[in-house]
Amino acid sequence: MMKLRRWLRDEKGSILLFTTALVVPLMIIFGGLALDLAHLGTVDNEVQRSLDAASLAGAGQLRFDSSVFPAARTWAQNYALLNPFRAGGPTPATINLNLNTPNGANGDIVLGIWNGSSFTPSLDGTQVNAVLCRYQTTVPMTFLRLLGFTALPVSGEAIAWATQPVTPPPTACVFPVALSSCFFQGLTSGNTSLGCGATVTLISSSPGSTVGGNTAAWASMVPGQNPSDNNINSQVQAALGNTCTGTTLSTGEDIPVTGGQLNNVINCLTGKDSKCTSNFTTKYASSPANLTVLKQDGTISYQGHGWEVFVPVIDTGSGCPPSGNITGDKAIVGWTRMVITQVLGKNGECAVANHWPGNPWDSHCFVDSNGTSPHGSSSTVVSGQTGIFGYYDCKYTPSPPAPVPGPITATARLRLVK
Numbered sequence: 001m002m003k004l005r006r007w008l009r010d011e012k013g014s015i016l017l018f019t020t021a022l023v024v025p026l027m028i029i030f031g032g033l034a035l036d037l038a039h040l041g042t043v044d045n046e047v048q049r050s051l052d053a054a055s056l057a058g059a060g061q062l063r064f065d066s067s068v069f070p071a072a073r074t075w076a077q078n079y080a081l082l083n084p085f086r087a088g089g090p091t092p093a094t095i096n097l098n099l100n101t102p103n104g105a106n107g108d109i110v111l112g113i114w115n116g117s118s119f120t121p122s123l124d125g126t127q128v129n130a131v132l133c134r135y136q137t138t139v140p141m142t143f144l145r146l147l148g149f150t151a152l153p154v155s156g157e158a159i160a161w162a163t164q165p166v167t168p169p170p171t172a173c174v175f176p177v178a179l180s181s182c183f184f185q186g187l188t189s190g191n192t193s194l195g196c197g198a199t200v201t202l203i204s205s206s207p208g209s210t211v212g213g214n215t216a217a218w219a220s221m222v223p224g225q226n227p228s229d230n231n232i233n234s235q236v237q238a239a240l241g242n243t244c245t246g247t248t249l250s251t252g253e254d255i256p257v258t259g260g261q262l263n264n265v266i267n268c269l270t271g272k273d274s275k276c277t278s279n280f281t282t283k284y285a286s287s288p289a290n291l292t293v294l295k296q297d298g299t300i301s302y303q304g305h306g307w308e309v310f311v312p313v314i315d316t317g318s319g320c321p322p323s324g325n326i327t328g329d330k331a332i333v334g335w336t337r338m339v340i341t342q343v344l345g346k347n348g349e350c351a352v353a354n355h356w357p358g359n360p361w362d363s364h365c366f367v368d369s370n371g372t373s374p375h376g377s378s379s380t381v382v383s384g385q386t387g388i389f390g391y392y393d394c395k396y397t398p399s400p401p402a403p404v405p406g407p408i409t410a411t412a413r414l415r416l417v418k
Contacts, residue, residue, distance in 0.1 A: 043139050046085035048156040050095050051133045052416055054080040055160035058109065058131035062162045066125030069111060073099045076109050076133055095135050109133055114161045114417055126315075130161045130417070159418040164334040168310040170246045175309035175340070176227070176235040177202060178219035178257050179392060181333055182320035199360055200338060202259075202388045216388075217257040217326035218265070219312065221247040227258040233265045239309065240268070240278040251332050255312060259325025263346075266386045270345035280343045283307040284352045291339050293391040302391040304356055306339035311392070340390040348373055361389045 058076030061068050077097045084092035100107030105121045112121040114130035122128050136155035168174055179200060202216040220227040221235055249255055264273065271279040284305045293302040314330035316322045342361045343351040350365035355372075364387075365371020 043085050044154050044156070046083075047095065047135060047137070047154055048158065050080050050083035050085060051135060051156045051158035052160075053083050054095075054097060054109075054133040055131045055158040056416065058111075058133065059129075059160035059162045062111075062128060062131070066123060066128075069123070069125070069128075070101075072111065072131060073101065073109050076131055080133065080135070093137070097133060097135060108135060114159060114163075119159055119418075129163065130159055132157065132159045132418075134158075157418065158416060161417045164251045166250045166252075168246055168312075168335040172246055172310040173239050173242070173308075174221050174247045175239055175311055175338065176219050176221050176232050177216050177338075177388065178255060178312045178314040178326075178330065178332075179336060179338070180215045180217075180316040180320075180322060180326060181313055182215065182316060182322065200388075200390045200392055201360060216311075217259045217314070217330075218262060219255050219257040219314070221249060221255075223248060225256075227256050229262045229264045232262055233268055236265050236268055237276055240276060240280075240283065249312070249332060251334060253332055254329040255314065255332055256328070257314065257330050258327050261386050263386075266343070266345055269343045269388070270349065270351050272345065280307060280340065280351050283340075284354075293337075293339050293393045295393075301393070302339060302341065302356060304341070304354065305352070306341045306390065308337065308339050310335055311338045336392045338390050338392040340388060342389040344387045344389070346386055359389070361387075 054076040057079035058072040061072040061075050077099060080095040080097045084094045086092055097108035100109045103111055103121055103123050110119075110121050110132040111123065111128050112119050112130055112132060113124075113127050119130060119132055121132075134155070134157040136153060138151040139154050140151045177200075200216050202218070218227045218232050220231055222231070225231045267273040268276040269280045271281055284307060287305045287307060289305055290303055291306045291308060292300060295301045312332045313334040313336055314326075315333050316326055316330065341356065341359070342354050342365075344361060344364055345351065348364055348366035348369055348371065350361065350370040353370040355362060355370075362372045364373060366373045366377050368377040
């Protein structure tokens with residue numbers, strides 16, 4: 001009896017016995033906790049990926065005005081639905097974002113302005129350049145239910161930014177012509193396809209332009225120089241002589257432009273000025289025979305010889321086509337590649353024989369000057385139009401993004417910023 005009492009009073013090894021008894025349930029509890037938290041992290045990642053895809057899809061539909069806002073919201077909603085997540089049930093859970101047409105700041109899909117560091121909700125079609133998508137839900141727990149946590153919250157947010165390149169490529173030949181923003185306002189027709197692949201016309205008067213009137217203007221690429229005949233002619237000669245290497249101008253800055261006829265420039269381009277060591281004809285002849293300009297849907301708008309240059313896109317206001325000549329200081333809203341395809345000299349003398357189907361210049365080129373004009377030959381008619389024709393596309397140019405909010409053209413690049 002005494003031995004039994006001494007054995008019961010002896011506490012040596014009791015902690016070991018107690019710990020051994022708890023090891024198995026502790027392992028189960030902590031293992032379960034790890035599994036639940038790992039599952040929570042996986043769901044969080046999947047929700048974020050879905051929101052990334054949704055915001056990028058929405059931003060990819062932004063253009064110059066608010067007419068595309070419904071499409072931007074629908075694309076964001078659809079891409080969220082196409083990227084479900086595993087919430088723990090037998091089937092994946094879908095993310096159905098509310099369209100939030102009134103654009104409430106706390107909505108699931110919010111359109112707004114990203115200025116490089118912060119997002120502001122907006123419905124200004126000339127400024128909106130970003131789409132925010134957000135979502136929150138709860139994920140059911142398994143082992144954490146033992147501690148009273150039946151579900152834990154999961155949320156995500158993504159902002160996609162459609163930004164213009166701030167400058168053209170540093171080695172690009174920048175031609176002193178600025179393209180009207182009208183192409184990006186949904187008011188063009190024919191082969192323009194939301195702007196990409198549109199025909200560019202810069203002439204003193206143009207009944208055959210894709211948007212009516214001039215679609216471009218002469219623009220001085222040298223800061224401090226006005227777009228006079230002599231200044232533009234010097235810049236054209238530099239471009240013809242392969243000494244143009246970009247410009248210091250950037251998106252968001254103003255550029256001086258002018259419309260109308262610059263005789264010295266046209267004479268240089270058409271080879272009538274002996275002081276010009278090169279002209280459009282030599283550029284055209286030495287170019288690849290398959291220079292291609294694409295529409296937005298990827299089909300061909302133009303393919304053939306031409307002079308490949310880069311030009312700025314300028315904000316010409318809400319009126320399209322612009323009323324009269326485009327003149328004054330205009331804001332640069334982007335940069336685009338352009339292929340010059342024809343130069344029309346005095347009395348309808350076209351510089352090259354380029355009969356691309358559906359072109360707008362042949363009807364102005366007199367029949368003895370590479371054209372099909374009903375006006376006859378230049379020997380019988382003493383007056384004609386002068387001008388430059390070409391096509392531009394939406395090929396992205398590698399450049400840092402422009403932080404200045406502004407119209408979104410098809411040349412923009414999509415970036416996830418949050």
